[in-house]
Amino acid sequence: MHIFPVINCPDAVCARQRMLEAETFLRAGDFVHIDIADGIFTFHKTLREPSAWAGLRMPFKLEVHLMVEHPEKYIEPWLAVGVKRFILQVETLTEETFSDINAACHARGKERGAQVALTSNPETPAGEYRPYFHLVNFYQVLCVQPGLAGQKFLPTALNKVRFLRKHAPDGIIIEVDGGITPETAKLAKLAGADVAVSASYIFGAEEPKAAWEELRRA
Numbered sequence: 390m391h392i393f394p395v396i397n398c399p400d401a402v403c404a405r406q407r408m409l410e411a412e413t414f415l416r417a418g419d420f421v422h423i424d425i426a427d428g429i430f431t432f433h434k435t436l437r438e439p440s441a442w443a444g445l446r447m448p449f450k451l452e453v454h455l456m457v458e459h460p461e462k463y464i465e466p467w468l469a470v471g472v473k474r475f476i477l478q479v480e481t482l483t484e485e486t487f488s489d490i491n492a493a494c495h496a497r498g499k500e501r502g503a504q505v506a507l508t509s510n511p512e513t514p515a516g517e518y519r520p521y522f523h524l525v526n527f528y529q530v531l532c533v534q535p536g537l538a539g540q541k542f543l544p545t546a547l548n549k550v551r552f553l554r555k556h557a558p559d560g561i562i563i564e565v566d567g568g569i570t571p572e573t574a575k576l577a578k579l580a581g582a583d584v585a586v587s588a589s590y591i592f593g594a595e596e597p598k599a600a601w602e603e604l605r606r607a
Contacts, residue, residue, distance in 0.1 A: 390574060390577075390578050390582070390583070390584070390585055390604070390605060390607055391420075391583060391584040391585075391605075392574075392584075392585055392586070392587060392591075392601055392604045392605050393419075393420045393421060393422040393452060393564075393584060393585075393586045393587075394407070394411050394415070394421055394422065394586070394587065394588070394591050394592070394597075394601065395421075395422045395423075395424060395566075395586050395587055395588035395591075395592075396408065396411075396421060396422070396423050396424065396588070397424040397426075397435055397537075397588045398435060398436050399434065399435060399436060400436055401436060401441045401444070401445075403436075404436055404441065404442070404445065405445055407592055408421070408445050408447055408449075410592060410597045411449070411597075412448075413597065413598050414597065414598035414601045414602070415449060417448035417449070418448070418449070418450060419449055419450065420449065420450045420451075420452050420473075420474075421447070421449040421450070421451060421452065422452045422453075422454065422566075422586040423442070423451055423452065423453045423454065424454050424456065424588075425437050425453055425454060425455050425456060425457060425463065426456045426457070426535070427456070427457040427458060429457070429458045430456050430457050430458050430478065430480075430481065430535070431456045431535050431537075432537070433537055437457075437463075439466045439467050439469065439470045440470070442470055443470040443471075450473045450474075451467075451470075451471065451472045451473060451474075452472075452473065452474040452476065452506075453467055453472050453474070453475055453476065454476040454508070454529070454566070455475060455476065455477055455478065455481075456478060456535045457481065458481060459481070459486075460475075460477050460478070460481050460482070460486070460490065461486045461489055461490055464490050464493050464494065465493065468493070468494070468497065468501070468502075468503060471501075472503050473503050473504065474503055474504040474505075474506055474527065475490070475494065475503055475504070475505055475506065476506045476507070476508050476527075476529050476564075477490065477505065477506070477507055477508070478507075478508055478509065478510070478535070479507055479508070479509045479513065479517045479518065479521075480509065480510060480513060484520075487505075487521070487524075490505060491505050491524065504527060505525060505527075506525060506527035506528060506529060506564075507521055507525050507527075507528055507529070508528070508529035508530070508531055508566070509530075509531065509549075510531060510534065510535060511531055511532070511533070511534065511543050511545070511546055511549075515548070515549045515552040515553070518552075518553065518557070519556075522556075522557050522558055523558065526558070526560060526561045526562065527561065527562045527564070528553050528557070528561060528562070528563050528564070529563075529564040529565070529566055530546050530547075530549045530550050530553070530563065530564070530565050530566070530577075530582070531546065531566055531567055532546040532547075532565055532566060532567035532568050532569075532573070532577075533566075533567030533568050539588075539589045539593075540567055540568055541568050542567060542568025542569070542570070542573040543567070543568070544576070546565070546567075547576060547577065547580040550563055550565065550577060550580040550581050550582050551580050551581060553581070554580070554581030562583050562584065563581055563582045563583050563584070564582065564583065564584035564585070564586060565577040565582045565584070565585050565586070566585075566586045569585045569586065569587040569590055569604065570590055570604075571603050571604060571606070571607045572607075574604050574607035575607045578607065585604065585607075587600075587601075587604060590604065591604070
């Protein structure tokens with residue numbers, strides 16, 4: 390199972406510290422998952438300025454989860470600092486905004502473009518993914534409410550993983566986010582997930598590298 394560390398930070402000091410910790414176990418070119426929360430779609434805010442991330446000079450690929458109202462406003466600034474994947478909340482999208490975001494991410498070509506992925510809140514029906522089945526091949530399943538790290542894993546979220554694996558076209562990638570431990574990662578993998586992302590289990594450990602390796606073995 391692929392494990393991406395999550396940077397869910399209120400400021401650049403926190404972000405820099407976690408990136409330094411990530412460098413002890415990730416290789417250059419591996420993915421790091423960045424939570425961007427605006428305090429409107431979510432109950433809290435995280436560091437949201439692309440320039441702050443650019444200043445960290447990280448050797449990793451960035452996957453950005455936009456837990457924000459009006460995600461279309463965030464795309465160009467984050468593309469400019471090299472984001473390789475945007476995870477969008479279906480609750481914040483219209484057909485028009487999705488089309489605009491998708492076009493912007495692909496207009497830059499293969500080298501500078503970004504992949505568009507989708508996620509949804511735990512209470513959002515899995516069927517909300519259906520209109521995108523032939524447009525998107527990467528889906529995230531939130532196993533907690535969007536926002537704060539450290540929440541408890543919701544086992545019912547695994548039903549959404551199973552739904553995607555059964556009904557979406559072959560070849561999709563499924564990521565799970567929230568409450569990830571070795572036990573819940575194993576459950577997600579059995580349900581059909583390919584990737585898990587973790588903040589608290591990794592960065593809350595005395596040895597983040599050992600925690601990351603433990604999740605990989607799940």
